[in-house]
Structure formats: C-alpha cells, structure tokens
Amino acid sequence: MKGNIYLAAVIYTLGYLPFAVSLCLLGALLLTLLRFWYSHKWFLGVSLFLFILSIYLSPQTTAPSEENTLPEEYAGPAIIKSHPITKEFYTEFEVELSNQQMVLIRQQKVEQNAIKHGAVCLTEMSIEQVNQATNPGQFDYRSFLNHQGIQGIAYDATIEECVGSSFVSPLYEYRDRLLEQIDDVFSPNTSMWMKALLFGERSNFDDQLMETFQFWNLSHLLAISGLHVGLLLALSYAVLYFGFRISKESAMNILLVSIPVYIVLAGSQPSVIRAGLMAVLVILVTKLKMTVKLLDVLAIIYIISLVFDPYLFYQLSFQFSFLVTCSLILSKQIITTDGWLWTSIKISLISQLALLPLQFYHFYYTNVLSFLLNLLFVPYFTVFMLPVLITLLLLQLLHTPFAVLLEKLFIWINQPMMDALFGLEQFSIAQWIVGKPSILVIGIYYVIFLIMMAMWNRGKLRFAAVFAIALIGCWWMQQALPYMDNAYRITMLDVGQGDSFVIELPRRSGVLMVDAGEEVVYSHLDQSNRNTKNIIQPFLWSKGITQIDALLISHFDYDHVAGGKEIMDSFKPKGLFIAERQDLEPITRYFGDKYQPIHLMHGHRLQFGGGTIEVIAPKTNRSSGSENNHSLVFILEVDGHRTLFAGDLEEPGERRILQRNLPPIDLLKVAHHGSKTSTSEAFIREVGVDVKNALISVGEDNTFNHPSQVVIKRLEDHGIKVWRTDTHGAVEMIYKNGQSTFSPFTP
Amino acid sequence: MHCKICMHSIEKDTTWSTLFDFRERTLCPSCNEQLETIQEPTCEKCMKQTEEKLCSDCKFWEQYWGKDPLDRNVSVYTYNEYMKETMARFKYRGDYEIVHAWKDSFQQTFKEHFPKESHLLPVPLAESRFHERGFNQAEALANLVDQPLFAGMIRIGQEKQSKKSKWERLLASNPFELTETPPENIVIIDDLFTTGSTVRFAAQLMKKAGAKRVSSLTLVRS
Numbered sequence: 001m002k003g004n005i006y007l008a009a010v011i012y013t014l015g016y017l018p019f020a021v022s023l024c025l026l027g028a029l030l031l032t033l034l035r036f037w038y039s040h041k042w043f044l045g046v047s048l049f050l051f052i053l054s055i056y057l058s059p060q061t062t063a064p065s066e067e068n069t070l071p072e073e074y075a076g077p078a079i080i081k082s083h084p085i086t087k088e089f090y091t092e093f094e095v096e097l098s099n100q101q102m103v104l105i106r107q108q109k110v111e112q113n114a115i116k117h118g119a120v121c122l123t124e125m126s127i128e129q130v131n132q133a134t135n136p137g138q139f140d141y142r143s144f145l146n147h148q149g150i151q152g153i154a155y156d157a158t159i160e161e162c163v164g165s166s167f168v169s170p171l172y173e174y175r176d177r178l179l180e181q182i183d184d185v186f187s188p189n190t191s192m193w194m195k196a197l198l199f200g201e202r203s204n205f206d207d208q209l210m211e212t213f214q215f216w217n218l219s220h221l222l223a224i225s226g227l228h229v230g231l232l233l234a235l236s237y238a239v240l241y242f243g244f245r246i247s248k249e250s251a252m253n254i255l256l257v258s259i260p261v262y263i264v265l266a267g268s269q270p271s272v273i274r275a276g277l278m279a280v281l282v283i284l285v286t287k288l289k290m291t292v293k294l295l296d297v298l299a300i301i302y303i304i305s306l307v308f309d310p311y312l313f314y315q316l317s318f319q320f321s322f323l324v325t326c327s328l329i330l331s332k333q334i335i336t337t338d339g340w341l342w343t344s345i346k347i348s349l350i351s352q353l354a355l356l357p358l359q360f361y362h363f364y365y366t367n368v369l370s371f372l373l374n375l376l377f378v379p380y381f382t383v384f385m386l387p388v389l390i391t392l393l394l395l396q397l398l399h400t401p402f403a404v405l406l407e408k409l410f411i412w413i414n415q416p417m418m419d420a421l422f423g424l425e426q427f428s429i430a431q432w433i434v435g436k437p438s439i440l441v442i443g444i445y446y447v448i449f450l451i452m453m454a455m456w457n458r459g460k461l462r463f464a465a466v467f468a469i470a471l472i473g474c475w476w477m478q479q480a481l482p483y484m485d486n487a488y489r490i491t492m493l494d495v496g497q498g499d500s501f502v503i504e505l506p507r508r509s510g511v512l513m514v515d516a517g518e519e520v521v522y523s524h525l526d527q528s529n530r531n532t533k534n535i536i537q538p539f540l541w542s543k544g545i546t547q548i549d550a551l552l553i554s555h556f557d558y559d560h561v562a563g564g565k566e567i568m569d570s571f572k573p574k575g576l577f578i579a580e581r582q583d584l585e586p587i588t589r590y591f592g593d594k595y596q597p598i599h600l601m602h603g604h605r606l607q608f609g610g611g612t613i614e615v616i617a618p619k620t621n622r623s624s625g626s627e628n629n630h631s632l633v634f635i636l637e638v639d640g641h642r643t644l645f646a647g648d649l650e651e652p653g654e655r656r657i658l659q660r661n662l663p664p665i666d667l668l669k670v671a672h673h674g675s676k677t678s679t680s681e682a683f684i685r686e687v688g689v690d691v692k693n694a695l696i697s698v699g700e701d702n703t704f705n706h707p708s709q710v711v712i713k714r715l716e717d718h719g720i721k722v723w724r725t726d727t728h729g730a731v732e733m734i735y736k737n738g739q740s741t742f743s744p745f746t747p
Numbered sequence: 748m749h750c751k752i753c754m755h756s757i758e759k760d761t762t763w764s765t766l767f768d769f770r771e772r773t774l775c776p777s778c779n780e781q782l783e784t785i786q787e788p789t790c791e792k793c794m795k796q797t798e799e800k801l802c803s804d805c806k807f808w809e810q811y812w813g814k815d816p817l818d819r820n821v822s823v824y825t826y827n828e829y830m831k832e833t834m835a836r837f838k839y840r841g842d843y844e845i846v847h848a849w850k851d852s853f854q855q856t857f858k859e860h861f862p863k864e865s866h867l868l869p870v871p872l873a874e875s876r877f878h879e880r881g882f883n884q885a886e887a888l889a890n891l892v893d894q895p896l897f898a899g900m901i902r903i904g905q906e907k908q909s910k911k912s913k914w915e916r917l918l919a920s921n922p923f924e925l926t927e928t929p930p931e932n933i934v935i936i937d938d939l940f941t942t943g944s945t946v947r948f949a950a951q952l953m954k955k956a957g958a959k960r961v962s963s964l965t966l967v968r969s
Contacts (some may be wrong), residue, residue, distance in 0.1 A: 004756045454763045
C-alpha cells in the first residue's frame, strides 16, 4: 500500500464529479486493479469510505434547491467566518446565517477590532445575488464566490452585540498589528514585499505589478509557496539547532507548534496550508521513526485539506499547488541526476508542462518565455529576497540599527531587478494564445504527458522527445480546430448599453468585429476600457483569436466606438472601416492619428474570406445633424445567409434605405438598442418579410427605457424571434448547413 | 509486502514510470541489485558468458553426441557469491518461499524466449532425494510460470551431480526414464546449468521419443 496512497486521493477526487460519472470511474478503477484491491482489503475499505465521505461533503454547485434559496432580507444571528480584510473602498468578511448559508459582507466603515473571527452577532442585512458572467470567456464572479461557498453579498449590514471569538482570532489580530508595524517602520516598497512574501498580504500590489508578473507566469512568486515555507523552516531549524544549540528533538517540537501559527499568520492561503501541513506530517513521521513516502504524505494532506474545507478543491492556487508538488515528487529521479542548473531547468519545465492545461483553461494563453524568466526569478526570490526580508524583519523586531542598513541594501538590489522586469518589453510573440481547450484535448494532453514522463524516467529519451512534440501538438490541434469548422457564427456580446458583435466566418476564413462599445458608468469602477478588457478580449482569447481582419464602426457614439482603439492596439485588424464622413474630429478623438480608417458608402462591396459585405448607407458624407442617422448600414452575406447591421439608424435614415431595393434578409441587428425612434412599422413591413430572428444589444435596466415595448411587439407580430442581451446575455448565432441556431449564454 | 530474501519491507518508489505498476514486488531493490543478471556477450547456445560464439562446452557436446539434443538453454542469473548463498538456503535449508523472489524475472525470461504452447518439464528428483529435501526445486521454479507441465519422466540414478567431476558427469549413464510420450515443444526447467549434462540426458530421451524442440530454462548459469 505504501507509495499507493495516492489512489485514495484519486478516489476522493472522484466524489467531486457528477454522481454517475464518479460511479463509472470508481467501477473502472476497482475492476482494473482487482488483484491489488484483493490483497489490500482494508485499504480498499478506507478508500470506499473516503469516496462516500467525499460525495457527502463535496459542495453541490448546481442550482440551489427550493428551501435553500437566498433570502432577500435577513435579520437574525450570524457567525463571523473570516477575519475582515480592508480593501481600498470597503472592508469585507464572510458570515454564516442561521440557515448555514454564507454571505460576503462589505462595509464602508468598520471599527477596529469590532469584527472578530468566530463571533456571533445580531445582524440585519439585505442580500444581493452576485453578478453572473453573461459572456463566454468572461470571468464569472458568481461562480467564483459560489465555489468558495458564498451565496450572496450584503452591503453595509447592521452588525451588533457581537459575542465571543474563536481561538485563532487573537492570532489574526496580532497579524493585523504586525502588518501595521511593518508599514510604519519600512519604506512602502519594502513593506509591500515583506507583507506579501512573509505574511501573504498582497493588497499593496498595484495593477501594473500584478499584470507584469501574470504576463510572465511569475505570479506564483507573489504568493507564499511551498518553496517559501520550506526555506523558512530550514532557516528556523538552522537558527534553533546551530544558533541556540537546542537539541534536534526540541527544535522539531518548536517547529511543530510554530507551523500552524505561521499558517494563520501567512493568511492561510491554500499553498501555505499544503506546505505547512506537509512539513508537520514529515516532522511527526520522523519523530515516530516511521518511514513514509513523500507522495503518500501529499495524498494524505490533500484528503485532509478537502475534508476540512471542501471548497478548496475549486481554488486555482490549491489545484496549482498540489499538481506541481505531485509532479515534482514523481520526477525526483529525473530531477536529481544532474547539477544545479539542470535541476532548476527541469523543475521549471516539468512544473510548466503539468500546469499548462489548467493555465490554458483559465487564462487561454501562456507565455513561452516564462520558463526563462522563472529560471532567473525563482532563485532570486528564494535565495535573495526571502532570506533578506526575514533577516530584516528579525533585526527590526530586535530594534537593531543594522535594519536600516540592510533595508538600504535590499532596495539597492531589488529596485533595479524590478525595474528591469517592468522595463522588459511584453512581446506579443511570447504570449501564446490557444483559447479555451476542450475537455477532450486536456484529457489527451495528460495521457501523452504521463507517457512522456514515464519514458523520460526510464531514460528512453528519444521516445520521450517524440511524445514531447505530440504534447505541444495537442495545442496546435486545439488551435487548428476552428479552421476545420464549417459553421459561421455571429456573437452578440453583452456589453451593457452598447454594441459589440464578433463574426467568425466559416473555417476561420475571417474574423470581423462590428463596434466595440463601452458603457457610461458613473462609479469608482468606471474605466474607459472595461468592456474591451473584461468582455471582448477574454471572449476573443477564449476562441483562440489573436488577430481580427476588420473592425467596422457603425458610428461615433461612445457606446459603439469607445473600445475601438483598444481593439486596434491589441488585435491589430487589417482594416478599420467607418461610414464616409466629412467631420473627421471624432476619428482623432477616439483613435488618435495612428490609424487611417477606410471610408465606406452605399455601393461599396467588401470581401472577407467566405463573407461579403454590401454597404447600404450612408449615401453622402454629410451627417445631416444626427450621428445615428449617419450610421454605417450593411448586409453581411455568408453562404446565402444575410444579416442586416443597422447601426443606430433612426426613422429618417430607415426611410432613405427603403428606396434602395434590399435583398431578402434572414437576421436583423435591430437599430439603436430597440429604441422606439427606430424600427418603424414601414421598415419592418418592407425589410422583415424573411427575417426570423432579431438581435437587440441593450443594457439591463438602462435609463433610456430601451428596448421599447412597441418595437418588441412590432417584431413579434411579424413572427420574429427577439434575442436581447439584457435577458439572454451574449447570444451566439451558429449557421451550419443552411440552418441557423441561436444559443443564449444565460438561458 | 516483504522481501523474500532479506525479509525487509518493500516500499514502492512511486515515480512516473511506476505510477501505474501495481504488481506485488517480492524482491527489494537492494537484493535485486546483488542478484546479477547475465549480460552479453554469451554463448549463443547455452548463455555461458564468453566472447566465443559457441563455447567450448557446447562444441564438445556437438562432437560427443553428433547432434546436440538440446536446442538451447536460457538462464537468468550468474552464479555469484550472493546467489550461491541464496541457493544454499533454498535447496539445502528448505527455505522454499525464496523461490517467489525470482518470480518476476523468471516469468519475464520465459515470456521473452519461449513460445506459449511449450510444456514444462521440471527435472525430476530421485525419490530418496525428494524425501530428504521435501520439495523438488525445479518443480518450484516451474510453478512460477503459468504453463502446462509434462510429468512423464522419472529419475533412477542416485548420485548427486555436485559431488562429481566434470568428466564423471559427462560419461555417466542416463539417469532418466520416460513413462509417457513427450509433447512436441518441451522446455526443461532446472535451478542450475553447469555443464548441461543433466539437461542433455533428459533432452536426448525426449528427442528419441519424438519431441521436436527441446530447450531449457534454468535460473542460474554457472
């Protein structure tokens, strides 16, 4: 059984899968290893027990049942379940209601030490549902919180008469004081690194730093990893044993007690929990003079962590941490054979290969040069930054003047290092965008990965190399899939009160975008590139699209064009197309002078791969007062399927179009978010004869009262099915073999 | 699981290549290292470690018999000090269980070298010797391989081979007798292959009785 405990961890993981799937896989696992289980009956018993436990404990992430729906208003007792974290605009913490539901509370003002972990308080709150993602590829905040067990958010709840606290609460308070103290005595930059690397407190990092580290796949260095914990333990042990001349036995006892304390002080992140508990178990085993395989220790810690917090399973840092540790333990024979440099290269390579599918699944890209940067920065962080920061903190706590000197040294070395990293140009070549891989490709990848590693382990390097190429081939295959797909797709993205359409022509013969709108939002969250950064870019990346062929701008209103420059910068369209116009000021306002748009007017025809664009309007270059009525209107024809993109055209504009003898239209992009000033009865009677579906891009609860009920009724009276972003989220039209199907993102 | 030779517990060293290997180990890594498998170059016929294509022993047999009745011999281990000691424990001190230590390698070697339709013939033991020892070591080895046995041969001679000189062995009379007709494909199983006389006596009888291929699989080539 020794060395095989990982089987129990695998069986425990099965409990998280859908019930039928987990039973099938369990059956397969039992049958294929029948002989093994026969000779290890009690291990089989424990494993089966763990399977049942896992099914019982693993959270149900499907829709909550009737009796378990979240109340809108809640008044009653609640238990504080997490220590408050202060952010820029609010302080947040989790509470458990009397029906065992978890709610995230955000307070603008919290008195110091008023909220204690584990306290029971009388509360009153109105609970809101968390916003769900409405676009493919978009970060889903609701499922993110649900996967941490949190069902809703309450803002500025009334919290009174708190009683009691948990036994770890004083530790959290000590951590707060310590962090404050660090802020006081060190320069902001030093304290930022010290708080992050020693106490897992990352709130002081700015966006640029986070983005740079993420771009180079170095983010793992910002979190406290097993490497950090190991180094910290080794240092403490050395100080106790050599410095204070304490016996080995007592040194181990001291570490045993201090590790759990440190886990809490370090903010109890999954990677710290993993590394800390592993260390505890290894020390215990050594004390008991037992021999245990490291992989078995890892498997046991995996199961224990999940039993205590079943939601950990969904946390990226938990998945990454265990996957990398497991891969490196299995690779010990490969890693330990050569010198220091080769060992680091192999560790870096194997970790990256093991994580690649997860990386692509969550972020859609990886950085092909990150492996080199890791080679440089991993030793820098572990050999220089960590020991210096630890020493600095100790010197400061002992009030020695050396602290000032050492801090100077730290800044003197660290500043140029970080400047160099930020200064490094973020080549787009280094960024390999594959898109969201299908589960099948991920499965194939891991099978090939296992074979390759086994070959490498056995020293069959030639075979290993062949499989390594196949490994990369998996992702080329993923990238090639759209080029074999006959379907033609139009996706109406939900960008709020604005427009943005992505058109994928059959077999990727072209990717077009119509409009890149931004929503006008008046809050601290307002950013001019919210839609492009959070919705359009993730959507395109998830489809593996890194370059588009054309960006067509219907007209120069904020909700149609504001994200345009961002798209031009990041997706480098071969052409920027706008309606013919005299007044060029808005072009420079939105695009600067870097891009020269191509002006289109009635009669122009464009060809993109399998698609033809026939421009219907405008006919003149004068905008006759209204920007909306000067919209670029065109028909996109692909395989005989015609879509009319009507921009924000209003009634006067529609009248002009009707004189132009339009061919039959299959799909209508309704003008101006369904406003009653557009889509007149005359227009629908003329144009809408063959139209079966209409797309309306409109913000939920917008102040313009779009779409107009009159327009909706008018469309429906003509037998047209209306798809709208405020109720359906993003809507994708798939046209294949003469049939079009529509799939709304939120059904 | 414990090592059949040194009794220490065997731990699976889980790496990428052993991740899905759930076979029960019967030999610990350190004992496995001390048992020395036969390395090339060897005599093509009898696996004696030599530079020659055909070793002097085999040449002699060809001359002696006209045509050697044994088609070939395959052995697993060399007869090093460790093996001598282990063999003594197995044969003369009755540690029958040790045979399982060789299970994996013995099975593996059979699979690599012999066709599936072969019958096994463990070299028979004289009755008096069987009583003395309690088991037939050749039969113990044959049982490691999942293959039909041929039991139609008995031993009439009494003398211990190990007490004889090379010439005495070569010139002794055939100690075996057939009681049944042998199958076409026969693999003779024995623990030790020294000069090959025992195996060849058995082979000669079977070839005469109509067997087409007679080879031998022996644990040790000394």
